[in-house]
Amino acid sequence: MKLMQCAALWSFTFALFLVGGVAPVTAGNMPDDQYKEIEKQAKTDIRSTDKIMRMTAADSMASTNDPRAVKFLQEALKTEKDPEVIDSLAAGLGRFTDPKAVEEVGKYVDKLTTPQLIYLAYHILYGFASNNTPETRDVTLRAMNNEKSPWLTVAALEAMGDCTHAEFLAEITNFIVKRKKAEWDEKIQIIPVTGVHAIAHLGGLDAKKIVEAMETLIAVLENYSDERVRFHCARVMSQLAGMEETTDQVSWWRYWVERTKQGLAVEEGEKKKMKSNTSARPSFVEMDAVGTKIVFAIDVSNSMTEKVSENAKKKRIEQENRAKEKRGPNNPPKPVPWNTITDKMALAKFDLICGIENLSDKYSFNIVVYSTESNLIDPRTTGWVQATAPNKIKFVNLVKRLDMGTMTNIHGAMLDSFRLTAKNLIAGDPATDPEGFASGADTIFFLTDGWGSWSDDSKGKVADPRRSDKDPVIGDGQFILAADILRDFRRINKFRKVVVNSVGIGNHDKELMRGFANASGGTYVDLGD
Structure with a gap:
């Protein structure tokens, strides 16, 4: 019996997390003797030290x-500590379709109103949204319209988007346009950002529904001045329109909607009138920042002392030329002084200093430096630094004096970048900490020249599976390889929606750097060999 249950579990897990579906269950109460037999075995399994059981x-x-x-599942959730088992218990609650069972689960969901419970609510609501029976749909929409806190609303929006049912478009668009802003709206822009992402994830939208979605997104652009909201909104609009270029110009998108309603393509001359955004943004290696709170995460491992390859230099020069064309003659980028650039660290310092100097006092920033360990460049400054002239001079001098380390703790640097807030570094999980939502990073610029070789939980060294030899050269921690780091990155950023722009110099992990950017709406700059 246990082997059959394990097979069913893994079938369900793969369906839920890899394919995006939910294993349905049959309707109606089970015969009493059959239910008690299953419950008896489950009571034994739930006390097991083996999380699979x-x-x-x-x-x-x-x-x-x-x-x-x-x-039974609710009681198990009260004492369970393992995150994977908690997710399984929550996903189990989301599989019910029996009306009485759904009613009980719905009462439970109504109480999940804190940020720490956002994943619990999401897993339940994802199942309900995927099943999409009248009863489960009602619970999902009730959660979306909850007015007690933003967290349950966000969990519902994310669940509806991830289940990809196009039928939710009308409810999501009506909610975004007609909802009343609450007090926390000015501080936490999580609802409009999540809402526009939910629209982007819906599948099977025909031309009429795409126009309907676009009109909602135009209303978002009209109602919000926040840069993060406008960036994500413009990006989703370009995705729906099948365009690579992005713009937050309302007039241009109104033109697009009218042309589409008439069944006409965008005229080439009008397309050239698109502007990337309505306000200038600071940049790092010619990648634009989004929002006003910026983290620079810089690799200072020993390999950064190696010479910049001719191929990397060529790519950087080509990028500089593209930037000149984009900016125009009145605002050219600062040219790279190649006569003084002796190694990759010198190039990184130059770009980092330019990035700091580009900031006006409207912006706040901090710098994470990482090798074997990850730290703030000034450990005494654990919050945001306003980009005033004196502060920029101070941090430019700190950059000039950077020391080199040994290994490459990419996961640790990623965590520290998400832990930065206005108050302090988050001590717990940055994925669900309320201060992270309120005052965490808007944009992370992440630079490396290598591959993950250490993580905070590493105790010793083991062989690197990416290499043919068996020498112990990397840490034995959980988050060394790209797939493991990206999995945790997606978990942390699922609700935070921080934009990560990444730069890889020389022989670096392209899968990881590209993954950071692709999963967050950022840009990846490849200065590889």
Whole structure:
């Protein structure tokens, strides 16, 4: 019986997390003797020290689709500590379709109003949105319209987008346009950002529905001046329009909507009138910042002392020429002084100093430097630094005096970048900490010249599976390889929606740097060999 339950569990897990579906369960109460037999085994499995068996218990009880199983899963959630098992228990609650069971789960969901519970709410609502019965749909929409806090609303929007049902378009668009702004709206722009992303994820939108979505997104541009909201909105609009260029110009998108309604393509002359955005933004290696709180994460491992390759130099010169053309003669980028650039660290320092100097006092920033360990460039300054002239001079001098380390802790630097807030570094999980949502980073510029070789949980060294030899050269921690780092990155940034622009110099992990950018709406600059 346990082997069959394990097979069912892994089938469900793959369907939910890899394919994006939810394993449905049959409607109706189960015969009493059959239910009690399953419950008896589940009570044993849920007490096991093996988390696979506890996940098996969650799957078997959810498969009963019996209202009595709801209480079992809720009680298990009270004591469970393992994140994977918690996700399985929550996903199990989202699989119910029996009306009485859904009603009980709905009452439970209504109470999940804190940011620390946002993932719990999301996993349940993802199942309900995917099943999309009248009862589960009602719970999902009730969560979206919850007025007690933004967190349950965001969990519902994210769930509706991820389930990709086009039927949710009308509800999402009406909500975004008609909702009343709450007090926390001025401080936390999470709802409009998540809402526009949810629209982008919906599948099967025909031309009429795309126009409907575009008209909603135009209303967002008209109602919000916040740079983050406008950036994400413009990016989604370009995605729906099948365009690479982005703009937050309302007049241009109104033109696009009218042409599309008439069944006409955009005229080439009008397309050239597009402007990338309505306000100038500071940049780093010619990648624009989004928002006003910026982190620079810079690799200072020993390999950064190596010479810049001719190929990397060629790419950087080509990039500089493109920037000159984009900016025009009145605002050219500062030319790279190649006669003084002796190694990759010198190039990184030059670009970092330019990035700091580009900031006006409207912006705040901080710098994470990482090798074996990750630290702030000034450990005494643990919050944001306003980009005033004296502060910029201070931090430019700190950059000039940077010391080199040894290994490359990419995951640690990524975590520290997400932990930065106006108050302090977040001590707990940056994925759900309320201060992270309120005053965390808007943009992270992440630079490396290598591959992950250490993480905060590393204790010793092991062989690198990316190499043919068996020498112990990398840490034995959980977050060394690109796939593992990206998995945690997506988890942390699922609701934070921070834009990460990445730069790779020389022989670096292109999969990882490209992954950071692609998963967050950022840009990847490849200065590789």
